[in-house]
Amino acid sequence: MTTRAWSAALVLVLAVLAAGCLRGSSPTDAISEDELIWAISVNDRPTHELVAQAWNEAHPDTPVRIEWLPPDANEQRRQLFLELNAGSSLFDVVSMDVIWTGEFANNGWIDDLSELRDQVEGNSLQASVDSCTWDGALWCLPYSSNAGFLYYRTDLVEEPPTTWPELVEVGLQAAEEAGISPYVAQGAQYEGMVVNFLEYFWSAGGQIISDDESQATFAEGDAARTALEFMRDAQRNGFYAPGFNTLIEDPARLQFQRGDAVFMRNWPYAYPLLSGEDEENPSAVAGKFDIAPLPTFDGEGTISALGGFNLAINAFSRKKDLAREFILFASQEQDTQMILGRRSLPPTLQAVYDALADDPAMALLSEVLPEAQARPPLPTWNSISQAMQDNVFPAYNGTKSVDAAIEAIQAEVEDAVSIGGQ
Amino acid sequence: MATATDARPAAAPGGPRPNRNGISERGLARLFISPSITAMAIVALFPILYAVVLSFYEYVGLQQGGFTALGNYVDALTDGRFWDSVIATFVFTVFSVTFEFLIGMGFALIMHQAFVGRGVARATILIPWVIPTVIAAQMWRYMFEVTPGFINWALPFVPDDFNWLGSSGWAMFTIIFADVWKTAPFVALLLLAGLQTIPEEVYEAGRVDGASAWQRFTRITLPLLRPAILVAMLFRTTDALRIYDLPAVMTRGAFGTETLSVLVQDFVIATPNPGFASTLSVLTFILVLGVGVLLVSVLGKELVLGDEA
Numbered sequence: 001m002t003t004r005a006w007s008a009a010l011v012l013v014l015a016v017l018a019a020g021c022l023r024g025s026s027p028t029d030a031i032s033e034d035e036l037i038w039a040i041s042v043n044d045r046p047t048h049e050l051v052a053q054a055w056n057e058a059h060p061d062t063p064v065r066i067e068w069l070p071p072d073a074n075e076q077r078r079q080l081f082l083e084l085n086a087g088s089s090l091f092d093v094v095s096m097d098v099i100w101t102g103e104f105a106n107n108g109w110i111d112d113l114s115e116l117r118d119q120v121e122g123n124s125l126q127a128s129v130d131s132c133t134w135d136g137a138l139w140c141l142p143y144s145s146n147a148g149f150l151y152y153r154t155d156l157v158e159e160p161p162t163t164w165p166e167l168v169e170v171g172l173q174a175a176e177e178a179g180i181s182p183y184v185a186q187g188a189q190y191e192g193m194v195v196n197f198l199e200y201f202w203s204a205g206g207q208i209i210s211d212d213e214s215q216a217t218f219a220e221g222d223a224a225r226t227a228l229e230f231m232r233d234a235q236r237n238g239f240y241a242p243g244f245n246t247l248i249e250d251p252a253r254l255q256f257q258r259g260d261a262v263f264m265r266n267w268p269y270a271y272p273l274l275s276g277e278d279e280e281n282p283s284a285v286a287g288k289f290d291i292a293p294l295p296t297f298d299g300e301g302t303i304s305a306l307g308g309f310n311l312a313i314n315a316f317s318r319k320k321d322l323a324r325e326f327i328l329f330a331s332q333e334q335d336t337q338m339i340l341g342r343r344s345l346p347p348t349l350q351a352v353y354d355a356l357a358d359d360p361a362m363a364l365l366s367e368v369l370p371e372a373q374a375r376p377p378l379p380t381w382n383s384i385s386q387a388m389q390d391n392v393f394p395a396y397n398g399t400k401s402v403d404a405a406i407e408a409i410q411a412e413v414e415d416a417v418s419i420g421g422q
Numbered sequence: 423m424a425t426a427t428d429a430r431p432a433a434a435p436g437g438p439r440p441n442r443n444g445i446s447e448r449g450l451a452r453l454f455i456s457p458s459i460t461a462m463a464i465v466a467l468f469p470i471l472y473a474v475v476l477s478f479y480e481y482v483g484l485q486q487g488g489f490t491a492l493g494n495y496v497d498a499l500t501d502g503r504f505w506d507s508v509i510a511t512f513v514f515t516v517f518s519v520t521f522e523f524l525i526g527m528g529f530a531l532i533m534h535q536a537f538v539g540r541g542v543a544r545a546t547i548l549i550p551w552v553i554p555t556v557i558a559a560q561m562w563r564y565m566f567e568v569t570p571g572f573i574n575w576a577l578p579f580v581p582d583d584f585n586w587l588g589s590s591g592w593a594m595f596t597i598i599f600a601d602v603w604k605t606a607p608f609v610a611l612l613l614l615a616g617l618q619t620i621p622e623e624v625y626e627a628g629r630v631d632g633a634s635a636w637q638r639f640t641r642i643t644l645p646l647l648r649p650a651i652l653v654a655m656l657f658r659t660t661d662a663l664r665i666y667d668l669p670a671v672m673t674r675g676a677f678g679t680e681t682l683s684v685l686v687q688d689f690v691i692a693t694p695n696p697g698f699a700s701t702l703s704v705l706t707f708i709l710v711l712g713v714g715v716l717l718v719s720v721l722g723k724e725l726v727l728g729d730e731a
Binding site: 074077078081084085105107188189191241242243244245246251254255262271311380382383386390393394397399419 | 479484
């Protein structure tokens with residue numbers, strides 16, 4: 001053989017060796033056989049860590065390890081989508097936003113848990129159980145719940161307003177006197193903005209689809225117009241803080257915590273932080289703020305979008321029995337759910353609300369949660385949400401007409417309803 | 423490209439000749455390159471062809487419906503959102519490549535000079551290019567945001583509450599700015615490599631003939647730099663047409679910054695429709711290929727296809 005042929009042979013051998021090395025070092029091999037992997041959002045990280053710790057103390061042989069998902073709901077879904085769509089068994093327990101149940105179930109990504117229904121019903125909040133129900137089956141167990149609060153500065157505002165127009169009026173005036181911004185919330189183009197929009201929409205009497213899920217009713221009445229025009233005006237007249245259209249949850253919380261806003265719409269997780277409970281993260285508004293239910297357009301009652309995480313078992317998991325044990329532990333054990341309650345991450349176990357009735361955030365939650373509205377659990381919810389992101393955002397920023405936006409969303413809801421049952 | 427260069431050594435004196443074991447040298451060459459050709463076909467050609475096949479099918483969510491032939495293409499080409507993203511992609515490409523080229527050329531000329539601290543200057547200029555794009559995008563988003571608002575604070579003539587990322591026009595500006603910041607050093611690197619191949623004697627001859635500095639730049643540097651310029655432009659343009667990370671992180675595609683790749687990705691994950699997503703990918707592929715071919719034919723066919731072409 002010539003030298004050239006020899007060197008070619010050598011290259012071939014090296015290539016085969018290299019390929020062997022690559023195969024040997026795939027990430028799944030690093031995971032211990034007995035370890036359970038739980039994927040959940042990095043938001044409220046210390047709370048989830050305490051839950052994992054409680055499990056690990058009770059089950060030292062089969063510990064749980066948390067894989068953190070990004071803080072933004074769209075990004076969380078993206079990551080789970082990529083894993084589950086590829087049939088990956090990397091995550092055993094997946095945390096689903098309340099709106100993903102139908103889609104994940106339809107795609108065959110999660111296991112049917114209907115035989116656990118008896119253990120859950122009556123113990124967990126009904127709205128949360130409903131968000132786990134799709135097509136007559138139970139697909140997950142409720143872990144945390146969520147509802148929007150109106151945070152307001154007690155040193156600048158005497159009574160929390162009960163209507164949206166009043167909120168604007170009071171906010172603009174107080175902000176001018178104090179030299180800060182009137183209102184921060186979730187205004188960037190993402191699912192969080194959809195939630196904010198729906199709270200205006202629902203509180204103006206709107207309904208996205210009919211109760212029997214057969215008709216698109218988004219454009220009926222003038223709720224969509226009322227909500228969109230309210231948002232557009234708030235953006236124009238400076239009620240929304242500068243940079244409102246790039247804000248998500250935590251930047252909004254930081255701005256309020258620095259004392260730079262009069263009002264904020266945010267989830268309960270902000271309450272302990274604003275109270276200054278985290279020493280490394282001092283609060284300029286500790287003792288100077290309070291919480292109230294979100295306003296409506298007519299001043300009657302309150303409406304919040306129901307949020308939260310439900311725990312499901314990855315259909316491709318190799319540790320399903322253990323995963324089932326873990327989600328029962330996280331959702332049904334009172335001690336576990338108390339961990340959430342003490343840290344202002346809304347629990348889903350009814351008994352915890354009774355036990356923690358003295359906590360102001362918990363007390364407000366028991367008032368707000370029964371009125372909370374769930375987004376429709378259609379498998380096609382994400383297309384509706386996407387249409388709202390693509391249309392509500394330009395409409396409130398004044399780059400698209402309100403009429404065109406309503407028309408485009410209605411068309412998408414009609415599509416989603418017509419293929420929803422598949 | 424690959425076949426044109428591979429053909430050259432075989433055309434060497436002697437030509438194809440049988441060697442001792444009976445296989446011709448050309449045959450041996452084919453044998454040796456066949457594994458890499460196979461690997462290329464599996465990793466590059468197959469996905470492209472598969473995307474073309476998928477683009478002819480209708481989907482509902484992730485479930486495949488029927489064969490629709492060109493139905494997805496008709497939908498895409500009559501969709502305003504598609505054309506908006508084509509415009510966004512081209513606006514981004516034209517502005518970012520132009521500025522990257524001008525600034526990169528400036529950097530290259532500076533780095534080519536002999537001066538004290540040249541090594542440090544070269545290293546400094548290259549720092550932005552080493553930072554991963556997603557990180558750079560996060561960083562610039564943070565800088566441009568109203569709170570804490572570093573950019574607004576640093577620029578004296580800009581109001582403190584100026585909303586760069588959340589206003590039409592300026593949103594695209596921030597993305598182009600971040601891309602130029604990040605990629606101009608890369609262009610500079612390519613051009614510097616070109617500058618270093620120009621023999622010093624040519625400049626000396628120019629000086630003897632009395633050419634001014636500007637004349638030496640336009641008559642000597644630019645023409646001799648043409649191969650490097652072509653490579654830099656080709657790389658940057660095709661790359662810029664596929665831009666995803668900067669708009670995805672900095673603006674989420676709001677305010678006319680939804681580029682083709684952001685749009686494609688939307689139909690892969692946000693509202694999954696593999697058929698339509700493949701259609702958009704194929705259209706993007708055709709677009710990038712078309713622009714690439716155009717650039718090559720304008721700037722110099724002989725540089726890519728070899729001297730004989």
